[in-house]
Amino acid sequence: MTGTAVPSPDASADGVAGPSPGRGGRAVPDPVRADPVRADPVRVGTGRPAQRRGVVARAGRDLRYLIGGLPLCVVAFVVAIAGFAAGVSTIVVWIGLPILLFTLRAARGLATVERRSTEAVLGRPLPPHHYREPTGRGLRRMLRSLAEPQSWRDLLHAVVGFPLRLTCFIVAVVWTAVALGSTLYVTWQWALPYDAEFSGFYGIVAGQASRLIDVAITTAGGIVLLLLLPVVLRVLVIARAAVARGLLTNQSAALRARTTQLAASRRAAVAAEAQTLRRLERDIHDGPQQRLVRLTMDLEAVTRRLDDDPDRARSLVAEALEQSREALTELRALSRGIAPPILADRGLGPALAAAAARCPVEVSLDVDLPADGRLPGEVENAAYFVVTESLTNVAKHSAASHCAVTVRLDGERVLVQVLDDGVGGAHLGKGHGLAGLADRLSAVDGMLDVDSPPGGPTVLTADIPLVGDEGE
Template sequence: MYRALRRSAAASVYLVVGLRTALPSMLGLYLLPFAGLLAMLFVLVPWLPDVLRPVRALAGIERRRAGRALGREIPEPYPAVEGPSLERVVRLLRDPSTWRDLAWMVLHGLSGFLMGVLAIGLWPSILFALSMPLWWWAAPEGSMSAFIVLDSWPKALTMPFLQAAINAACLIWLLPHLARFQARLAGWLLGPSRRSSLTERVERLTETRAEALEAHGAELRRIERDLHDGTQAQLVAVALRLGLADRRFEADPDAARELFLQARDGVEEALTQLRAVIRGIYPPILSDRGLPGAIRTLAAGQHIPVRLELPGEAEARVPAAVEAAAYFVVAEALTNIARHSGATKAEVVLHRADSSLRVLVRDDGKGGAGTAGGSGLAGIRRRVAALDGTTRIDSPAGQGTTLEVELPCGS
């Protein structure tokens, strides 16, 4: 019962606060016919952007309020409108969000006002009904309770309590549903339409795929450079030493042996370089120890203490591409901390949700980190975006840096 009253009280507050946007919306309803008439006379058309500004501000207030009630952010659906005055007017008139805002004003102006008045009136109406048996005899003739005229004591001692019960049922059951309806109406009309969301999604995917292709090309060029300038050159030198050793073997066995030893060292160095190239593609430690074990190894190699909060091995198993990206994020972040932050401690947190992997790396360094200038953070953002993930960097000057990455990985 206590929880039901709390829900009813929260719903009442939400509906009453909704009058702050419902009343201006109702006022707008009365002004719309006059505004339409002026628009037909080409007086309002040049000023349409200025006229819509308070409408969008009002919708923004309701959008934030509904977002808090729904537990999710409702993004603004308005595209940027630039250019000459007439072109901006045409774009605004063709923008679906303009008409959705006006439709919200119509619906919310009527329903929001009625809901707010109902939420205000239900609470005192219960006390009013419960107190009616004490003074019904002094009420004007024809006074009613529960749609029954009170003209006798039996009616006065039963009907008011029935009325209070009906009002309490409306308070407990109806108001929370009305509050949810009002919030969902705002989320439906004031948020991006499905078409605009799909368009934005396609644009984002196009951008991230282009970045992925660019990052892939840069990675291929790096591997080619490492193989050409490092491993290939080393193997050529080994071949030359072996050829010279073969020629000198009969005449100078000691010099030939020295060349053989140099060739062996060259082969070992080439193998080391090959391992480094392979490690850059997919670190073998991920296959050997899994993501938590690989991150523990990274943390152990730091010169500052790194606090770890990692899931179990079974819980942390994710697709190989996501695993490699998470390892890259942590490795690059810890490298940046060691080189640039001046931090005395760091923290790495891995959290596996149903459909995503969240990576958090935090330090207490000097802050001020950014993705400009081709920094390691820019590489992290590109690699995460290639997997349709999100990256958030919070690095106020003097207050350390927090890097938060979320990678989708399926259920």
């Protein structure tokens, strides 16, 4: 619903029947209401003609993969051998270090191309890989980059993969050429000399020349080779992909890195929860608790003056009622900061509309979500608190006159952007509110980015996955 106003919190649902929500809030067609007329072509398309087209299409992809890999493997082999030799031979004069770094970086880029092309031809992703991020500065960072094991595996793949990919290229090209040439032999055999010295395959075997029999045997052999071509190409693809899987992936290192990331996310979530509880305790102590203490004192005064000074008692009762109303208002505000009922009942769009209406700064809201507007609960909570915390910071610190909030679904992720025209200077430094917001997002595998130069504007962007990596 991009470009349309978000319904107000009091607006009612339209109740129109439609597709049922799937995972991540996306609409899934209702199978009960499927059109039976449209199902017939699908059944026809899954027969033998469609299977043959699928085999031919896959053979074409395999052939492109095997032939197109030759230029890449030549470049990778030359870069690997030349760069490694030049780097090692000049390392004593320190020139070799940047040469080796450049070589490893080039091998890493070529390995990325190989991974993507292999995943495309296989139709499924390869196991994960992981590069350790170098730390430090200067020489220390350079040495740690050289100590990255996956980069050396990429370099080894460039060397080891060269003869294999060259062999795959030769076999694929020769088999395809012979299969096509033999199958179409009848169309070009007339151009060949046919005498005692050249009498074709049949003449060599049987000792007598027969052009017709020779054409028939050659064509039959070509058809057999052509029928076997998809199998041969697939075997070559699997062989090349096996080398890529063995050298260009490091699942154990990727899992260790993921474990470390999850542990850090858990610590960040615990810290964010503790900070939220401390802030809640402080807000209750400074707000509703003080008003309830004042209410108790007023009621005690009423009981003492009810008989001898009824007028004063009535004024104290009025003050007590005002204190109770203000305490109730503050408790409602605190409850909205914990788990707003409108978010659970109505979804993210109406909840954000209510939050924008409460903000003292003018807010324009653009929410582009599925038709039912519902996302997984943890995603809605994270997106809601990103917006509400950002609006709170805008109202308190930015001196902005206008704020724009955008929420949209981008594939399997929710992107939240809050832009204001304030003074800028916001950052994710430890001890600031945005740092706690980043910790909250890390608990759901989300990321927070803040661009806030001095003088503004400030752009806060949150990237929240619909499903965490551990759940995929």
